[in-house]
Amino acid sequence: xxxxxxxxxxxxxxxxxxxTLYTKKKPPVKRGQIIRLYxxxxxxxxxxxxxxxxxxxxxxxxxxxxxxxxxxxxxxxxCAVGKKVDPHELSEK
Numbered sequence: 001x002x003x004x005x006x007x008x009x010x011x012x013x014x015x016x017x018x019x020t021l022y023t024k025k026k027p028p029v030k031r032g033q034i035i036r037l038y039x040x041x042x043x044x045x046x047x048x049x050x051x052x053x054x055x056x057x058x059x060x061x062x063x064x065x066x067x068x069x070x071x072x073x074x075x076x077x078x079c080a081v082g083k084k085v086d087p088h089e090l091s092e093k
Contacts, residue, residue: 027055027075027076027077027080028052028053028055029052029055029057029072029075029080030072030075031072031073031074031075032071032072033071033072034069034070034071034072034085035052035057035069035070035072035082036067036068036069036070037050037052037057037059037067037068037069037070037082038050038066038067039059039062039063039064039065039066039067039068040064041064042063042064043058046060047059047060047061047062048060048061048062048063048064048066048068050062050070052080055079055080056078056079056080057070057072057079057080057081057082058079058080058081058082059081059082059083059084060081060083061083061084062084068084068085069084069085069086069087070082070083070084070085071083071085
């Protein structure tokens, strides 16, 4: 191991020091959760893009400027994918 990683007889690696500084943040949504979302933009594929607690949510078929109810289908570490839900269907259940 190079000498610049040694400190007073201890071996310190970079990954051990950074692990304490940066913690993994859990996504704010879960699969099956229904949220209200404002569509801010359109992605390259044509999906609507909104954010929920600074977490990107992609909604196929949504247009820019829409306010939609979204059911989360898939959650990844950086984003989520949802589908539009009709509010009348929610009240009937």
